[in-house]
Amino acid sequence: MxxxxxxxxxxxxxxxxxxxxxxxxxxxxxxxxxxxxxxxxGYVFVHPFNDEDVIEGQGTIALEVLDELPDADILLVPVSFAILL
Incomplete structure (x- = not known):
């Protein structure tokens, strides 16, 4: 880092x-x-935004939030890499 x-x-x-x-x-x-x-x-490097598992996880986070908070009207997310938009 x-x-x-x-x-x-x-x-x-x-x-x-x-x-x-x-x-x-x-x-x-x-x-x-x-x-x-x-x-x-031989370390494992996990790219912070160009990694299939990271992208998949970030792509489903809204679904997880909606499962936990089905009545939510607004969801605020960080946009440092804009991947959560």
Missing amino acids: PKHTPLIKVNATKQYGADVVLFGEIYDEAYQKAMELQKEH
Whole structure:
């Protein structure tokens, strides 16, 4: 993850059991480092927005919310990558 990644995101990722490496000032630098670590150590890299499982999960989140809150009139979602729109 880039060095400027919010601590709440870093900690949440760690809670899922991941080892987090903070590197670079921008995403592309962190991505390049991740590719190096993947090749060097055989780590699994989960792309934050270009991964079939991630896209599938983000594509069904509204259905899950509607199952839990069928009377909801409004659903607010983050749009950092616009994939939830």
